[in-house]
Amino acid sequence: MPEEIFHYLDEIALTHWIESDGSFKPDGSLVLCTDSFTIKENILLMNTILIKYDIKSSLFIRDNKYARIRIKKNSMTIVRKLVLPHINKNMLYKIHL
Numbered sequence: 001m002p003e004e005i006f007h008y009l010d011e012i013a014l015t016h017w018i019e020s021d022g023s024f025k026p027d028g029s030l031v032l033c034t035d036s037f038t039i040k041e042n043i044l045l046m047n048t049i050l051i052k053y054d055i056k057s058s059l060f061i062r063d064n065k066y067a068r069i070r071i072k073k074n075s076m077t078i079v080r081k082l083v084l085p086h087i088n089k090n091m092l093y094k095i096h097l
Contacts, residue, residue, distance in 0.1 A: 001041040006048050014049070015086040018079070022094045028073035030095070035066040042067045053078055 002008070009017075021033040034042050042059055046069055049055040055075045062068055071079060080095050087095065 001037060001044060003044070005044060006052065009045075009048050009052065011082045012086050014053075014079075015083040018083060018094055019088060019091045024094055024096045025070075028076060028096070030071040030076060030079065032069040032071065034069050035062070037067065039067050042069055045069060053082060055079060 017032065018030065023031045023033065025031055032045075034045065037045070039059070046057045046059065049057060049071075055078055056072045057069050057075070058072065059067055060070055076095070080097065083095060084097075
């Protein structure tokens, strides 16, 4: 993961990330499957979306070994606003629309 990810993770990249690795949850949150990244890389990604877009998230460990990012329900309005202009209509379910 390049440390310059801050400069690359724009709205279009965020949209593609959600389309390919996002999963909307019944509690209103959105999980990004980041299993292949280290915890340090996950934290870098979380900090990037927090600083750039004010998207709040948390890290959780699935099956005691896979780190994933959960975008909090109260940040989903921001996420929808950012990705809606770019998202494929067949993927709207990933942001619960």
